Amino acid sequence: xxxxxxxxxxxxxxxxxxxxxxxxxxxxxxxxxxxxxxxxxxxxxxxxxxxxxxxxxxxxxxxxxxxxxxxxxxxxxxxxxxxxxxxxxxxxxxxxxxxxxxxxxxxxxxxxxxxxxxxxxxxxxxxxxxxxxxxxxxxxxxxxxxxxxxxxxxxxxxxxxxxxxxxxxxxxxxxxxxxxxxxxxxxxxxxxxxxxxxxxxxxxxxxxxxxxxxxxxxxxxxxxxxxxxxxxxxxxxxxxxxxxxxxxxxxxxxxxxxxxxxxxxxxxxxxxxxxxxxxxxxxxxxxxxxxxxxxxxxxxxxxxxxxxxxxxxxxxxxxxxxxxxxxxxxxxxxxxxxxxxxxxxxxxxxxxxxxxxxxxxxxxxxxx
Ligand SMILES: C[S@@+](CC[C@H](N)C(=O)[O-])C[C@H]1O[C@@H](n2cnc3c(N)ncnc32)[C@H](O)[C@@H]1O
Numbered sequence: 001x002x003x004x005x006x007x008x009x010x011x012x013x014x015x016x017x018x019x020x021x022x023x024x025x026x027x028x029x030x031x032x033x034x035x036x037x038x039x040x041x042x043x044x045x046x047x048x049x050x051x052x053x054x055x056x057x058x059x060x061x062x063x064x065x066x067x068x069x070x071x072x073x074x075x076x077x078x079x080x081x082x083x084x085x086x087x088x089x090x091x092x093x094x095x096x097x098x099x100x101x102x103x104x105x106x107x108x109x110x111x112x113x114x115x116x117x118x119x120x121x122x123x124x125x126x127x128x129x130x131x132x133x134x135x136x137x138x139x140x141x142x143x144x145x146x147x148x149x150x151x152x153x154x155x156x157x158x159x160x161x162x163x164x165x166x167x168x169x170x171x172x173x174x175x176x177x178x179x180x181x182x183x184x185x186x187x188x189x190x191x192x193x194x195x196x197x198x199x200x201x202x203x204x205x206x207x208x209x210x211x212x213x214x215x216x217x218x219x220x221x222x223x224x225x226x227x228x229x230x231x232x233x234x235x236x237x238x239x240x241x242x243x244x245x246x247x248x249x250x251x252x253x254x255x256x257x258x259x260x261x262x263x264x265x266x267x268x269x270x271x272x273x274x275x276x277x278x279x280x281x282x283x284x285x286x287x288x289x290x291x292x293x294x295x296x297x298x299x300x301x302x303x304x305x306x307x308x309x310x311x312x313x314x315x316x317x318x319x320x321x322x323x324x325x326x327x328x329x330x331x332x333x334x335x336x337x338x339x340x341x342x343x344x345x346x347x348x349x350x351x352x353x354x355x356x357x358x359x360x361x362x363x364x365x366x367x368x
Contacts (some may be wrong), residue, residue, distance in 0.1 A: 002184035002299065003291065004173035004212040005191045005228075005368060012166040013157075022166040023184070025176050027226040031201045032170040032214070037107040040100035042164055045154035051101040051168030052108060052147035056313055058094070061089035070208045070215060075129040076119040084139040085109075085116060085209070110206045112142040125200060127205045163176070172226055174291040185258070187300060190309040191292070192230040194285045194322050196278070200224045201233070208309040211288060228292070229284035232276045238284060242266070250290035253328045261320055267317040278315035293333035306335070306366040310345060317355030323364045334367030 003011035006024025008031060015022025016039075024144065026032040055056045066074070088109055114121040116139045120131030121272030173191075192199065200223035207213045213222050224234050236246070245251075247258055264280035296306065312322040313337050327338030346359040 001186045001188060002179070003189045004176070004187065004259070004296065005189045006035055006168060007031060009038045009168065010280065011188050012039060012168060013041070013162070016162040016164065016166045017160060019163045019165065020125065020186075021181065021258070024166065024168045025173050025179075026168060026172050027172045028199055029226070030207050030225055031199070032168060033103070033112070035168045036108060036125060036170075036208075037100075039168060040104055041157045042162070043100040043154070045106065045151040045158070048101050048104055048154065049147060049151040051095075052105045052151075053144070055088070055091045055095060055105055056143055056147075059084070059091035060140065062087040070213070071128065072129060072204065072208050072215075076117045076121075076127060076205060078118055078136070081116050081118075081136065081139055085113070088139060088143055089210070099284075104150060105147070108146045110135070110210070112139065112146050113206055113209055115142050119205075121134060121205065126201050126310040133213065136196055140195050146174045164165070173228070173295065174288060175295055176299065181298055182301045184300045185304050187296060187304065187306040191289070192228045193313060194230055194282060194315075194335050195311070195313045196231045196276070196281065196315065198224075198231040198233050199227055208231070226365060228288045229281065232278060232281050235277060235284050236278040237251065238280050239277045242277075242280045242283045245280070245287050248287050248290070250294065250329070250332070251283075253332045254325045257321075258283065258325070261318060264318050265316060268318060271322075272316060276315070278318075282315075282320060283336060286325060286329065290329045290332070291331045293326075293335070296330075297333040306330070307340065308364040308366070309343075309362070310364050311361035312359050314347070314355055314359060315359035317357055323362070327364055329364065330366045334368065335366045338364060338366045340364050 001015050001020050001022045003024045006012060006026040009024060012022050012024045012035060024035060026035055066079055066082045066086060085232050092105050092109060115137040118132050118136055120128035120133055144257055161174035169176060171178060200219040202220060213219055229235055246255055251258060262279040262283055269275045308321050309328060310326060313320050323340045330338055340362055342362040344361050346361055348358055
């Protein structure tokens with residue numbers, strides 16, 4: 001089984017539970033590290049707990065330093081919390097050997113940052129430094145609770161006698177040279193949607209804390225260039241190249257329809273303050289997805305079954321039939337058929353709606 005957009009590894013862990021050889025591909029460096037750490041679940045949960053609690057004890061004996069962190073981090077934490085988080089980070093760094101216990105401890109520390117922050121955050125959400133929340137958690141308490149939770153989760157997974165057959169490749173789904181031809185029989189994945197969600201910005205808090213990026217601008221080079229272009233921030237410099245992108249031979253089966261939608265989007269943006277280049281984003285997104293299908297054709301066996309969990313979108317209220325276009329691109333790459341199984345409706349509640357186009361989400365089944 002293959003998950004070309006493995007994220008934090010849900011499909012990989014389920015593959016292990018089913019004793020299926022499973023490979024995940026994830027190109028976001030931070031997210032790939034999360035998935036790899038989760039695959040270390042089979043390390044001894046008791047030894048992990050002792051290791052992590054020893055790091056906590058060492059941290060408590062250290063003096064935290066708050067200088068030198070990026071501005072975002074200064075804005076998101078009270079100084080006492082940041083001092084404690086800094087001691088945890090430095091205590092972890094002293095022992096860091098890249099092996100499972102140290103990676104799991106890194107994961108525990110990464111995963112408490114939002115709970116300890118005064119900024120408006122939730123898992124996978126962009127950080128809102130100007131929005132503050134009343135309740136934050138003490139970093140030492142949060143860290144202790146997290147490693148206890150992880151250790152108990154690891155012990156329960158062991159009871160389910162999972163195999164150790166999943167691995168994660170930090171590669172790009174548009175080209176994954178480590179995967180042999182015709183390797184996968186089954187592909188299960190949830191790709192980025194064409195809905196302007198920025199996976200790079202979504203991890204800015206964590207990457208800033210660990211010193212992997214200093215500012216918003218660093219995200220382009222450190223993260224976005226590895227990702228499917230699914231947000232307007234990613235295509236800012238391509239504005240004006242939309243027609244050139246539409247002439248990509250791989251887009252042939254959907255070019256005419258796409259060109260019409262892109263023209264509407266380009267005209268519509270003039271009526272909106274943000275003037276977002278959705279027309280460029282849509283052209284880039286489907287160009288990237290076309291490449292993904294060519295690569296998926298290479299790495300899947302004849303007769304393979306593919307499931308893409310995907311949703312359609314309507315930027316500025318202009319409908320983009322994402323699942324059908326992705327299906328057409330799959331056929332162009334050499335798959336035999338596609339069908340869409342709707343799982344739920346989206347954008348049908350009246351509150352907070354930017355437009356009233358009903359949307360859906362479901363499984364795009366591709367065979368061949
Ligand atoms: C909807 S999420 C997948 C979530 C996943 N099912 C999970 O359980 O965490 C899509 C993922 O695709 C990743 N991604 C985006 N572009 C990629 C690319 N070119 N190659 C591989 N992964 C990519 C994103 O970083 C994100 O983690």
